[in-house]
Amino acid sequence: MNRTVLDLWVGLFVIAGIGALLFLALKVGSTSTINAADSYEVTADFQNIGGLKPRAPVKSAGVVVGRVADIRFDNEKYEAVVTLRLANRYAFPKDTSAAIMTSGLLGEQYVGLEAGGDSQKLKDQDRIMITQDAVVLENLIGQFLYGKAQEGAAK
Amino acid sequence: MQHDTLVEIENAVFGYGARPVLKGVNLTAKRGQVVAIMGSSGCGKTTLLRLIGGQIKASQGTVRVAGESPGELDRTGLYRLRRKMGMLFQFGALFTDMSAFDNVAFQLREHTDLPEDAIRDLVLMKLHAVGLRGAAHLMPAELSGGMARRVALARAIALEPMLVMYDEPFAGLDPISLGVTGNLIRRLTDTLGLTSLVVTHDVQESLKIVDYVYFVSEGVIMAEGTAAEIRASGLPYVHQFVHGESDGPVPFHYPARPYADDLGLGEGSA
Amino acid sequence: MILGWEREVLKQAIENLGNHTIQGVWRIGFACRFFLAVLLHSGTAFRRFGLTIREMYFTGVLSLIIILVSGLFVGMVLGLQGYETLQRYGSESALGTLVALSLVRELGPVLAGLLFASRAGSAITAEIGLMKTTEQLSAMEMMAVDPLARVVAPRFWAGVISMPLLAALFSAMGILGGYLVGVRLIGVDEGTFWSQMQGSVDFTQDILNGVIKSVVFGLAVTTIALFEGYDAPPTAEGVSGATTRTVVTSSLVVLALDFVLTAFMFRGLN
Structure with missing residues (x-):
């Protein structure tokens, strides 16, 4: 496996994972705790x-x-x-x-x-x-x- | 040739648990020599190599490599000493997730700050020395047993060590690969000024290339001498070993109760 | 006479139990020491992050397909079943809440953890066990490279980083699946679906706790997988046994930890 291809995939994976977290945070949940x-x-x-x-x-x-x-x-x-x-x-x-x-x-x-x-x-x-x-x-x-x-x- | 002592083992005793493996072994290897350690399977040859490599520590006696005793060193000291040693494992132990090139480059990348093109040159030199420059891009799974052994040899000498240990370098090789590997060990020892310690039970092949032979049996050195001395040796054990006879001082039968007893023919059992 | 025989069997059984208990506690102790050793040797995994990235490909990227597909299906099933149950009480509008809460709090981290254990955990154990069996780890040690730092720690951190990302992806896919079935297929109002969900899913309470769970599961599964591989007897049966143990042990640990964490997170607050 070529090094750059591997890096690219891992990069995409991390972006997708963080995207999913953001989706959960923004679209699914809301911060109900009023500070x-x-x-x-x-x-x-x-x-x-x-x-x-x-x-x-x-x-x-x-x-x-x-x-x-x-x-x-x-x-x-x-x-x-x-x-x-x-x-x-x-x-x-x-x-x-x-x-x-x-x-x-x-x-x-x-x-x-x-x-x-x-x-x-x-x-x-x-x-x-x-x-x-x-x-x-x-x-x-x-x-x-x-x-x-x-x-x-x-x- | 410079003839001071590189490896010196004095009266080493070691056992796994309660089972003693080495019961007082004396052994020396001089710089520039190819020294063979022979003996039947399970007699403690590999244990000797592990003592020298500092993976285990002798319970008694001293082990000295270049004046240092690997069993006594702390981790940093031991790792420093190990960089001056190379080891060829029984089946090569190449890293299966790296190409032949990367295997040889492994230590250079781990231990040096050399730029990548310098590493490339060095690796290709080592691979050339074992005749596999053209196989640099192959993965270990694509190499034959003999080729894998040679790549592992190139990897063992990557950092120009002063001592290379071989654990059964001839096991499972076809006659051609056998000859090639034997010659390589001799040639690399001479050209790179290494000292080689070969653990083997392949008598014929190793007697062609070694300077000195130790015979280990039951945890002690049974016989020692140059290749010619060993071939001419009159000791029954050595004779049996060199000529591959099935019965002799090393009995064919594992120690057991009398045969008749086991078959229920003895007097006491009925 | 018979009493004596029965007593002997009973004694044997109790001895066995004692023996297994002692062995079990020993292993837990070893695993904990192993975990600490990995943490101590983690420097390399971060200094040369390329090593960790490489392992993230194997643990994270290669687990993506199974995680995404399972997440989608689990969400779709939740959508169907949830709708079936909720509409009996006329509360279909709570479908979004049901799907999102079950996924974010429980199913996302737990199912992703179980899938991770069987997909990535078993692969890690098999790989490390094989490296040990073929003496690659010994070879590395003889080359003065610590396998804990070079082989184990990067895999550990790759697992710990990948796991929460995989769990988040699982939950997101699941919610998407619930949305497809609930809104697109069955016809629950789209606005209600999302707004009910947003109204009852709390960021710190639900989402953050879910992420914490998945991080803990990642730690547990990778530690078990690495330990089993590192500790595997160096034979073919040894490695296959260790692989099975990884899946079984880490699945049980994930479920048990989930109970403990849930009790702390959601019970303790009310």
Whole structure:
């Protein structure tokens, strides 16, 4: 095997390999981890977070504005404390509400932010006061059946 | 011819595990000589070469090559010493992924900073010396056994060593290649001022070219002398070896229990 | 009497087990020392990068066909099977996510590692084992060239560099295959396919971890392959046995390491 032919092949191989890596990096994946320098953290308490996971997206009006950074259980209030890491370029009013939503019937869960009307903005380490829990399918069905039963009884 | 001693082995003892291979060997090779080490298969001839090459270390006694003792040297020292040695392995041991040319050029490229055209000239000279300048571009797989041996010889002398060791250079060669290889060893030794150590059991071929012969048997030197002395030797072992007789001091049978016992004819077995 | 016989068999069995365990631990120890020795002798592989490039041709370029074709087919199967399962829940839109995550996290590195072990690993073992059998390694050592630096280290680094590239190519081809089947053939929406994929595949979490996996697999497979070759008994059966052991051992090691790495990477974070 000629030396230059061999070099050429190895060169092509390396280019193809790096190309594949770039393809994976740019076309397939995205860097969802917002770096700490240009972001801020707020917390929100929920009674039930359903199946929310760290790194789940935080969306407002359907646009991803941050990620769930951490989920803890507060052993005094018996509530889940969810830390949201939001990008600096998105500022939200102090009375913004957070809800845990599901994309589609069985899709992944995310945190939805609905902006309020306050002129003051949320700052780092602030707490979102108004929250809405995840919809748990079993509870929903339970409520539905209970309602039906009551309807039936009222008749 | 300069006649000081190049290789000197005094009372060397070596064993693989518990099995002793060499039990006190004395051997000297003078500069410019072709010295043969003969003996039946498995008697420790190759082990002697490995001692000289520093691949193994004698458990007792001294091994000296050009005043240095390969077993005692550190890695750098040993490699420095090995550059002055060439070795021809039993079947040539050519690098199968390189052409004959690259095989011969290997050491020049590894150990020298010579420009490529100087290497080319040197390699072609060495290949010419073994008559294979025209085969430079061939791969080892395309060479016959005898040619591969000659290329390996050219490779062994590439760095102009002071000592070349041959491990069974005649094994498996046809009579013509045999003669060619034998003559090459003699001629290269004389023209390049080498010292050659030939490990062989090919008596007839080697007696034609050597200056001095050592007979090794059971880990000791059984006999030594010039080619003429060996041919005329009256020692039963040497006689058996030189004339290729099947029975003698070296028995035809491997040591075993009495034949009758093994066949169940003995008294005690029934 | 019978009790004595049974006890003897049991004793024999336990002795065998003990013996195998000791042998196994010895080999692992030797392999680790070998790995360290290769690292220490890696200077040449980088100083003369041409040597490594040459080996990259044999380990990397020659493995390309099998990697690309397998990647494509695995991706196509994932596309079909994934679609079959997902559409039962009305989540065909997650097909891109399924294909990409399975490939990037697991199948890419693992299958590429297994293919690499059987394609390049066995070739490395056979080559080194043959070089040892034909005394090429001894010859090199006698020429004062360290085979670890000249032969082993370039192959080692070639393997370590090639492996992540091959794994990335495998994943990329697989995603392409999933795309062809899912979007072109079945008709999942193209935009959803890619955007769902991008939305759920994280660069550091998934892609980088996959690359780290493939680097570790590359280290493991090449070390095993080189060690088995270097350690092979210098006979034809020895080399063929070593080649088989390379494929078996490195496949098992890849799968076991994959479990360990996955546990660390994806479990530890949640």
